[in-house]
Amino acid sequence: MSSSTLEVGKRLVELCRQGKNIEAIETLYSPDVVSIEAMSSPGMPARMQGLQTIKGKGEWWVKNHEIHSANAEGPWPHGDRFIARFTYDVTPKSGPMAGKRVKLDEAALFTVKDGKITQEEFFYDMG
């Protein structure tokens, strides 16, 4: 296992715990990073690519949710990949769930190449 993968994972989890998700994207993600959701949603394809696009997705999420609390756990590494878990207590500000406080619980699988995150895949059940 590359220690770099573990280091990148630890830094990601640390920044997310501090609410610095955008800083995590800016500092840890590859220019060509691919982000894949478990499903597409209105106006957002499941697969998106490129640092600026993924940063924009993150900024949209922060702007459109009131975040009551957030936590990150892990990383659990395996070779050039690691898993992290994210839990959120949020109230969406827009869309069909606007105003409805919900708890989100998801796992994510990250791939690291040359010290940068090249892919993130989110795992969750929308019920």
Added chain:
Amino acid sequence: MSSSTLEVGKRLVELCRQGKNIEAIETLYSPDVVSIEAMSSPGMPARMQGLQTIKGKGEWWVKNHEIHSANAEGPWPHGDRFIARFTYDVTPKSGPMAGKRVKLDEAALFTVKDGKITQEEFFYDMG
């Protein structure tokens, strides 16, 4: 997402919570299942294949650990894969850690085809 993937994941987590890990292997795993650890260990390669081999690995683990408590969380699904998290409080009965009580915390990534688990990959940091 195939509902079958989610159902298999829910069943796996449920059986593991009940300590029925061997029953989970017998009922949910494909004959050709591949199991991949984050690293190899003395006498055990990282990659092993085949239902009987993986069942033997599970039976070895149960036989060689005093299990004080065990928990499983998830599943978090994405397409034909799901993630689960396992935590254990155990005392190994053999090997270099024999007699030393330890807490284990790992994530696992499972692949499901035709309603059976065809691959399991374990993610953890041995420190």
